[in-house]
Amino acid sequence: MIHAGSIALVYCLHGDEILGKDIARRIKKEFPEIEILEGNPRAIKNKKRFMKKDLNRIFPGKIDGDYEEKLAHDLKRRLKRFDYVIDIHTTTTVSEPFLIMTKKTAGIKELVDAFPLKDVVFMNDDIAKSKALIDHVKCGVSVEFTKGITLDSAYETIKETIENICSKKKVEEKRYYEIIKIIEKAKDLDFISGIRNFELIGKDTVIAQSRDVVLISKEEFYPVFYGQKSFFGFLCMKARLIEGDIYDC
Ligand SMILES: [Zn+2]
Numbered sequence: 167m168i169h170a171g172s173i174a175l176v177y178c179l180h181g182d183e184i185l186g187k188d189i190a191r192r193i194k195k196e197f198p199e200i201e202i203l204e205g206n207p208r209a210i211k212n213k214k215r216f217m218k219k220d221l222n223r224i225f226p227g228k229i230d231g232d233y234e235e236k237l238a239h240d241l242k243r244r245l246k247r248f249d250y251v252i253d254i255h256t257t258t259t260v261s262e263p264f265l266i267m268t269k270k271t272a273g274i275k276e277l278v279d280a281f282p283l284k285d286v287v288f289m290n291d292d293i294a295k296s297k298a299l300i301d302h303v304k305c306g307v308s309v310e311f312t313k314g315i316t317l318d319s320a321y322e323t324i325k326e327t328i329e330n331i332c333s334k335k336k337v338e339e340k341r342y343y344e345i346i347k348i349i350e351k352a353k354d355l356d357f358i359s360g361i362r363n364f365e366l367i368g369k370d371t372v373i374a375q376s377r378d379v380v381l382i383s384k385e386e387f388y389p390v391f392y393g394q395k396s397f398f399g400f401l402c403m404k405a406r407l408i409e410g411d412i413y414d415c
Contacts, residue, residue, distance in 0.1 A: 168249070168331055168332050168334065169199070169332070170197045170199045170200050170328060170331075170332055171199040171200070171201075172248060172249040172250060173197075173200050173201070173248060173249070173250045173251075173252065173328060173331060174200070174201040174202070174203060174245055174248040174250070174251045174252070174303075175190055175193060175200055175201070175202050175203070175251075175252050175254065175324070176202075176203045176204075176205055176241070176245070176251060176252070176253045176254065176299065177189065177190045177202070177203075177204060177205060177254045178204055178205040178206055178209070178210050178254075179205035179206060179221045179222045179253065179255070179299060180205070180206070180209070180215045180216065180220075180221070180222065180255060181205070181206045181207075181208070181209020181210040181211075181212065181213065181214050181215060181216060181217075182209070182210075182213055182214060182215050183215075183254075183255050183256040184210065185254075185256045185311055185315070185317065185320060186254035186255070186256065186311075187204070187210070188317050188321075189254060189317065189320050189321050189324055190202045190204075190254070192317075192321050193321070193324055193325065193328070196325060197328055200328065201244075201248060203241060203244060203245070205221055205222075205237070205241070206221050206234065206237060208233065209221075216234060217233055217234060218232055218233060218234055219232065219234040219235065220234075221234045221237055221238060221299075222297075222298050222299055223295075223297045223298065224238050224297055225238045225241075225242060225296075225297050225298060225299050225301060225302045226238060226239060226242050226302050227239030227240070227241070227242060238299070241299060242299075242302045242303070245299075245302075245303045245306075246303075246304075248303065248304065249273070249304055249305060250273075250276075250277050250304075250305050250306070250331055251299070251300065251303040251304070251305065251306035251307075252277075252306070252307065252309065252324065252327065252328075253299055253300055253306055253307065253308040253309070254308075254309055254311070254324070255308055255309065255310045255311070256310065256311045256312070256315075257310045257311070257312055257313070257391060257394060258313055258393065258394055258395040259312055259313060259363055259391050259392060259393040259394050260312060260313050260314070260362070260363065260393060261285070261312050261362070261363035261364055262283070262284065262285060262312065262364075263283055263309060263310060263311045263312050263315060263320070263323060264283060264284075264285035264286065264287060264309075264310050264312075264364070264390075265278055265281055265283055265285070265286045265287065265307050265308065265309055265310070266286075266287045266288075266289060266300070266307060266308040266309075266310060267286060267287070267288055267289070267300070267307050267308075268288070268289050268290075268291075268294045268296070268298060268300055268301050269300075269301070270288070270412060270413045270414045270415075271305065271413070271414065271415060272413070272415035273304065273305035274305055274307065274413075275413050275415065276305075276331070276334075277305055277306075277307050277331065278307060278340065279330075279336040279337060279338070279340075280327050280328075280330035280331045280335070280336070280337070281307075281309065281323070281327045281330075281337060282323060282326050282327065282330070282337045283309070283323065283337075284339055284340060284341055285340075285341050285343065285364050286340050286341065286342050286343070287342075287343050287344075287345060287390055287403075287405065288342060288343065288344045288345070288408070288412060289345050290344065290345070293345045293347075293348065293403070309323070309324070311323075341364075341407065342407070342408040342412045343364070343388055343390065343405035343406065343407055343408065344405060344406055344408050344412075345390065345403045345404070345405050346387065346404050346405060346406055347403075347404050348400065348402075348403055348404070349373070349400075349401040349402055349403070349404050350399050350400060350401060351374045351381060351399065351400070351401035352376075352379075352399075353398070353399060354376045354379075355374040355375060355376050355379065355381060355401075356374065356375060356376060357374060357392065357393050357401075358372060358373060358374060358375065361373065361389060361392055361393075362389075362392075363388075363389050363390055363391070363392050363393070363402075364388055364389075364390065365388070365389075366386055366387070366388055367383050367386060367387055367388070367389055368383070368386050369383055369384065369385050369386050370382055370383065371383045373389075373401065373402075374401055381401070387404040387405060387406060388404075388405040388406065388407060389402040389403070389404070389405070390402060390403040390404075390405050391403050
């Protein structure tokens with residue numbers, strides 16, 4: 167039996183993703199032994215993603231850096247002793263909630279398998295640059311709660327995950343996607359309403375448009391974070407489905 171005291175929950179690395187704060191509050195009542203860490207207090211107070219630098223793009227941080235660099239350094243230090251780290255995010259895109267992982271270790275597999283979620287996105291070093299929190303803990307994944315999710319449903323997902331970690335229960339059915347690249351878009355281009363995250367887009371499909379310009383897919387791919395509002399100049403991430411075993415272990 168794994169003890170819940172070996173699990174840490176991090177919320178609001180991005181200060182405007184406040185659903186995580188409400189989830190964390192309820193989780194703390196249910197599992198008092200779990201460590202709960204708030205990501206970016208000043209950004210939460212100011213209702214912003216970050217103050218000066220995106221906290222989840224600057225790990226491991228700096229002891230004598232600016233506000234966010236110091237936060238990253240401190241979070242890394244405080245998370246050192248935990249076996250599992252769950253990092254809660256929200257996105258403005260539409261899909262089922264999904265997971266993000268950046269390493270393919272046995273521990274990550276255990277953690278991913280504990281989530282009652284199907285879609286798992288692997289970001290390699292070319293994309294993630296090893297600057298996210300989950301790159302700097304023993305074993306961490308990020309969960310992205312999507313547009314329209316209720317607090318009850320998000321809370322149940324995390325609660326069930328913690329119970330599964332502790333009892334080593336696996337939720338086997340998973341679909342793994344690997345991010346190939348980030349597709350940018352000019353700011354006057356609009357999203358296309360029929361495009362769904364994690365649903366295959368064919369070659370030569372219109373993926374963004376303005377009155378006189380269209381952006382066409384050059385090959386088939388799965389979109390991830392399509393429709394995201396907070397990334398300027400960003401259309402989506404382009405992913406492929408991974409067949410077979412993804413893990414190194
Ligand atoms: Zn986030």
